Amino acid sequence: MSRVRIATAVATLSLVSGVSACGNGSGNGTDRDGAAGAGTNATPRAQAVQDAYRKTVAADGARMTVTSEAVAEGQKVTAYGDGVVDLENGASRMTVTSQGSRIEQRVVDGTLYQKPSGSQRAELPGGKSWMRVDLERLARSGSAGRTRASDPAEPIGYVKDVRAADVTRVGEETVDGTAVTRYRVKVPVSALAKGDAAQAAELSRQLGSATLPVDLWLDGQGRMRQERVRMSLKPLAQRAPGREDTRVTSTTVLKFSDFGTDVNVTPPPAADSADVTDRLLKSGTSTVRTG
Known part of the structure; x- marks a missing residue:
């Protein structure tokens, strides 16, 4: 291919970017049924999933x-x-092959x-030698539904905050x-849109659903060992006649091990990095040419 998406290189392929979703280790979220993560109103299965976030983040690295x-x-x-990955503050260091x-x-710190x-x-x-992307600026750009560079641990x-x-x-x-x-969890698209109603609406349109299927595998201590996110998306732009139903499908699998690392x-070094955030915002996509 002549182009490789930065989001693919980041290996998330999420449609909405933002600062690290795991940067808050409190685990005090409330689900849409009004049951807090540690509350008594959630079913055991929902409680296990809600607690998995808190227990995973508590493992630190x-x-x-x-x-x-x-x-x-x-x-x-x-x-x-x-x-x-630092599960508490979201900092990560990876080598990506794509x-x-x-x-x-x-x-580091949302960048x-x-x-x-x-x-x-x-x-x-x-x-x-380095490209620098401000993930918070991308999150505030309002370009709903465009594939963006994002935090791999997001x-x-x-x-x-799931419903029972x-x-x-x-x-x-x-x-x-x-x-x-x-x-198996049906995640509301609002969880990806970080409260941006326009982004949530556009993502729902592309998915054809208000929820996203996510699979979790929890170990005996209730921590996430594996997470799989699947998407099937309608195109953003109008396609040629006869190709209106062309979709983009993606599957992302995260695995965690060696907790406590x-x-x-x-x-x-700042002198060795170039900020490409403006280029991504102006182009409306998260792509770089590879030849």
Whole structure:
């Protein structure tokens, strides 16, 4: 492919960006039924999912892998990331491989840094080595429904305020040799839109639904060992006659292990990074050319 989405390289493929959803370790969310995460009104299955956010964040650091696949018009884009994440404040450090390109990536204080390789580096001005993206500015841009660069750990927070009616217990399984319990959750699109009604409405239009299917695998201590987010999206722009129903489908899988891992992530030197946030906002997409 001639273009690789930054969001794919980040390995989230989410439609709405924002600062880290796991940056609040309090776990005091309230679901739409009015039952707090630690309340008594939630069903056991909903309680388990609500508590999973709090227990996962309480583990501090962990090793994280992210695998993403997006398919559109018969073309497939894949990405694989491996690294560590501070589950409390959302800082992460990963190496991402996508479409033959290898990218070093960091997220610190709501800012995404990527160090591209090969021909991608030629697009950076002044011989700089890193791209810098302000995730909060992207979140405030109001460009509802556009694929954006985003925090790879963001999906952790999607499930912290779920309704009891939206949680199904699937059963017992194993993930990488660890016994887990699998749950299926219908996540409201408002959880992705961070309260932006326009973004939530556009995302609902593209999905054809007000909810997003998310699968969770929780270990014996109630922590997330695996999370899978699936999307099937209608196109943003009008297609040629006969292709109006073309959709983009994506699947993103996050895995967590080695809880308690020490994570120390620092931003690259300011003099060696170029801010590309304005370029993304002006273009209306989150893409960079790869040749």
